[in-house]
Amino acid sequence: MTAKRITLKAYRFDPLKDPKPTYKEYEIPLSGSMSVLMALEYVYEHMDETLAFRRYCCGTSRCNSCLMRVNGKKIRACSTLVQEGKPLVVEPPDGYRVIKDLVVDFSEGKEGVLKEDEETA
Amino acid sequence: LICTAVYAKRQEVKPLKIVHTECQVLVVGGGGAGVIAAISAAREGARVTLLNQGPVARTGLTVMAGGGIQVVGGQRDPRDSIDMHFEDLVVRGHYLGDQNLIEVVTQEAPERCGELEKYGAKLVPVNFFRGETLKTTEAYGHSFPRGYFLHGSAMMKVLRKELLRHPEITVLEDYFTYRLLTGNGSVGGALCLDMRKGEFVVIRSPAVVLATGGAGELYSLTSNWPQKISGNARGTGYALALQAGAKLVDMEMTQFYPATPVGPPAIWGIHSGVMEDIVPNAGAKVLNKNMEEFLEFPLVRDRTARSIYREIREGRGTPAGGVYVDVTKSDLPQAGNIIKERVPAYKQYKSLGIDITEGPFEVAPSFHFQIGGVRINENAETSLSGLYAAGEVSGNTHGANRLAGSAVPELLAFGDRAGRNAARRAAKEKAPETDSGQVQEEMDKVERWCRSKKAGVRTHELRDRLGKTMYSQVGVSRTAQGMTQAVEEIERLKSELPQIQVSDQPVFNLGWVDAKEMELMVETAKTIAFSALIRKESRGAHYREDYPTTDYQNWTKHIVLEKKGEQLQHTVEPVKITRIKPPETKQ
Numbered sequence: 260m261t262a263k264r265i266t267l268k269a270y271r272f273d274p275l276k277d278p279k280p281t282y283k284e285y286e287i288p289l290s291g292s293m294s295v296l297m298a299l300e301y302v303y304e305h306m307d308e309t310l311a312f313r314r315y316c317c318g319t320s321r322c323n324s325c326l327m328r329v330n331g332k333k334i335r336a337c338s339t340l341v342q343e344g345k346p347l348v349v350e351p352p353d354g355y356r357v358i359k360d361l362v363v364d365f366s367e368g369k370e371g372v373l374k375e376d377e378e379t380a
Numbered sequence: 381l382i383c384t385a386v387y388a389k390r391q392e393v394k395p396l397k398i399v400h401t402e403c404q405v406l407v408v409g410g411g412g413a414g415v416i417a418a419i420s421a422a423r424e425g426a427r428v429t430l431l432n433q434g435p436v437a438r439t440g441l442t443v444m445a446g447g448g449i450q451v452v453g454g455q456r457d458p459r460d461s462i463d464m465h466f467e468d469l470v471v472r473g474h475y476l477g478d479q480n481l482i483e484v485v486t487q488e489a490p491e492r493c494g495e496l497e498k499y500g501a502k503l504v505p506v507n508f509f510r511g512e513t514l515k516t517t518e519a520y521g522h523s524f525p526r527g528y529f530l531h532g533s534a535m536m537k538v539l540r541k542e543l544l545r546h547p548e549i550t551v552l553e554d555y556f557t558y559r560l561l562t563g564n565g566s567v568g569g570a571l572c573l574d575m576r577k578g579e580f581v582v583i584r585s586p587a588v589v590l591a592t593g594g595a596g597e598l599y600s601l602t603s604n605w606p607q608k609i610s611g612n613a614r615g616t617g618y619a620l621a622l623q624a625g626a627k628l629v630d631m632e633m634t635q636f637y638p639a640t641p642v643g644p645p646a647i648w649g650i651h652s653g654v655m656e657d658i659v660p661n662a663g664a665k666v667l668n669k670n671m672e673e674f675l676e677f678p679l680v681r682d683r684t685a686r687s688i689y690r691e692i693r694e695g696r697g698t699p700a701g702g703v704y705v706d707v708t709k710s711d712l713p714q715a716g717n718i719i720k721e722r723v724p725a726y727k728q729y730k731s732l733g734i735d736i737t738e739g740p741f742e743v744a745p746s747f748h749f750q751i752g753g754v755r756i757n758e759n760a761e762t763s764l765s766g767l768y769a770a771g772e773v774s775g776n777t778h779g780a781n782r783l784a785g786s787a788v789p790e791l792l793a794f795g796d797r798a799g800r801n802a803a804r805r806a807a808k809e810k811a812p813e814t815d816s817g818q819v820q821e822e823m824d825k826v827e828r829w830c831r832s833k834k835a836g837v838r839t840h841e842l843r844d845r846l847g848k849t850m851y852s853q854v855g856v857s858r859t860a861q862g863m864t865q866a867v868e869e870i871e872r873l874k875s876e877l878p879q880i881q882v883s884d885q886p887v888f889n890l891g892w893v894d895a896k897e898m899e900l901m902v903e904t905a906k907t908i909a910f911s912a913l914i915r916k917e918s919r920g921a922h923y924r925e926d927y928p929t930t931d932y933q934n935w936t937k938h939i940v941l942e943k944k945g946e947q948l949q950h951t952v953e954p955v956k957i958t959r960i961k962p963p964e965t966k967q
Contacts, residue, residue, distance in 0.1 A: 273885070273887055275887055290645070291643075291644055291645040291646070292644045292645050292646035292647075292732060292733055292734065293645060293646060294607055294646050294732060296607060296609055297607050297608070297609065297645070297646065300607075300608065300609055303890060304838065304840045308838075308882065308883050308890070308891050309883045309885055309889075311887075311888040311889075311890060313434060313435075313438075313439075314609060314610050314890060315434050315438070315439045315609065315610060315611065315612060316605070316606045316607050316609035316610070316611060317443050317444050317533065317606065317611070318444070318606025318607060318611075318649065318650035318651065318725075318728065319444070319533075319606075319650070319651075319724065319725065319728055320727075320728055320731070321443065321531070321533035322437070322438045322439065322443045322533060323438055324434060324435065324438040324439055337606070337607060337609070338728055338731045338732060339731070340646060340731075340732055340733050358554070358576050358887070358888055359887045359888040360888070362554075362888050364576075365435045365438060366435060366551075366553055
């Protein structure tokens with residue numbers, strides 16, 4: 260039996276040196292249940308150490324540190340499962356300045372109020 | 381930023397950039413303790429800089445805090461008192477906590493709760509929590525249900541707003557602290573990595589507050605790193621302090637939570653209150669791989685952890701290395717509904733495709749809280765002049781057992797004291813000239829890690845090895861033989877640190893954080909194993925199979941560690957007693 264695999268397509272952008280964003284694809288093994296955040300950690304640890312993302316997980320959908328756009332939808336990467344056979348395009352969340360790749364500057368909300376607080380309180 | 385120096389000698393890697401700046405009070409860490417310290421220092425009139433490894437209120441351990449704040453506040457049982465709270469913390473901490481520190485927590489935390497309310501926090505009195513008195517209070521070690529409920533993430537949102545209201549506080553997010561800088565026997569600032577720019581920053585200050593949180597990620601299973609993604613619990617602060625010359629105390633006191641998920645993988649490490657709600661209230665059964673029940677009731681944290689650990693170690697564990705928790709086997713017909721109502725993690729698990737009311741999941745004991753830490757006095761001063769510590773990184777408050785709902789009162793009381801006292805020092809003292817060799821040493825390491833390129837080792841491999849060693853040899857149940865092996869493995873890991881390989885791209889280079897964290901983790905891990913070998917008794921969180929009883933006659937003592945050159949040295953020192961004398965006979 261061949262191991263299940265998924266293809267993760269990640270947004271890559273270093274504003275200090277790249278003229279425009281690009282996308283890079285990673286094929287990763289899928290064993291058991293895996294969140295999008297776990298998939299990114301796999302890429303970082305085993306395939307591409309230059310991939311930047313907010314590498315923090317509270318595990319309870321409260322911190323919003325892993326807010327991202329996955330397949331065009333704003334979600335928390337820790338509480339979204341990757342699914343075999345489905346496309347997986349991971350981009351930074353809209354409305355924030357990109358620091359690098361999937362890392363954005365969350366501090367730019369009004370007066371330090373995190374924009375999603377209302378949604379997740 | 382005052383001046384910019386480009387640092388370049390080697391040709392193989394891009395030059396590392398160092399910038400210099402200064403402030404009066406530097407706060408390292410932006411969880412609860414750090415933010416409160418910054419606010420209190422600013423109120424005393426200091427110019428403050430607060431560094432945090434990520435965005436404040438979106439990273440750090442306080443965000444994960446379950447919500448219990450055990451203080452004797454406005455809403456109280458008429459039989460309860462601050463004296464009784466003091467007694468609970470002393471006695472249930474097995475007399476190892478310094479009583480002058482426990483006085484501070486019990487007396488000042490209620491007032492700090494009042495400040496949280498002023499900032500806009502909605503503290504729910506525990507008596508009215510979910511419309512009833514908590515049933516499990518007794519197992520938590522408190523004589524009465526007391527205090528409030530406020531989830532850590534809600535507390536941090538309020539604290540972030542308050543922090544940003546202070547123009548005299550500079551908040552630097554995505555800053556990772558590489559080293560505390562010292563000169564003339566005092567702390568004089570820190571060397572940090574500005575991750576966003578990929579630059580190293582030297583911040584000079586006459587007072588530094590260390591508020592870097594706990595050490596869960598030294599262990600292969602912890603409630604501090606859900607899904608094996610960092611929860612900022614890599615225990616860096618202990619090593620930073622030790623390296624700078626501060627003393628650590630009772631590092632062997634590492635609290636384990638009895639049952640954290642290990643399977644299915646997506647819920648790994650996501651804390652769910654197995655022993656607060658799922659087992660005692662919903663009646664879920666805890667079973668080994670042979671579907672046998674083995675737990676003893678009532679559920680006391682340390683005993684329960686050891687009994688689950690024994691099943692796993694003796695070969696009766698599940699495929700993921702735990703035991704089953706099965707809600708479907710509960711005798712209560714309404715078990716599923718109790719879970720849906722009471723277990724906050726239920727929804728999270730569900731969104732990850734796992735419905736714990738429909739089938740078993742696997743759990744094992746996990747590292748929960750680092751009780752030992754940087755030694756402080758009642759002013760939150762460490763043994764190193766100019767360095768203050770508050771929150772989980774500090775050491776001698778909880779003794780041998782950190783009671784439920786007691787982490788937040790500690791960070792409230794000592795965060796405030798650390799900030800105020802740091803500001804007072806900063807008003808009188810100037811930052812000492814720090815030794816420039818310290819910065820150079822760190823830069824050399826980064827360059828070496830960058831040069832290792834493809835030939836080197838990856839930090840996650842070292843971290844996995846460290847975690848497995850600490851969990852199996854310096855974990856729930858310890859022996860001299862196991863811990864000696866752990867120290868040997870830690871030394872091997874240390875010798876492999878120079879071969880770590882990282883990328884040389886400066887902006888948001890996670891490898892530059894990982895590699896340095898690995899070095900600090902190894903250092904901190906060593907202090908835990910070293911100290912645990914010295915304490916020849918079992919007490920609270922520290923259980924030794926070769927010394928299974930508590931030795932009140934000889935061991936109601938602190939184990940204090942200090943670094944002399946490359947060597948760790950220890951002294952055995954008395955516990956500070958103000959009111960309650962510990963038992964003197966062997967029990």
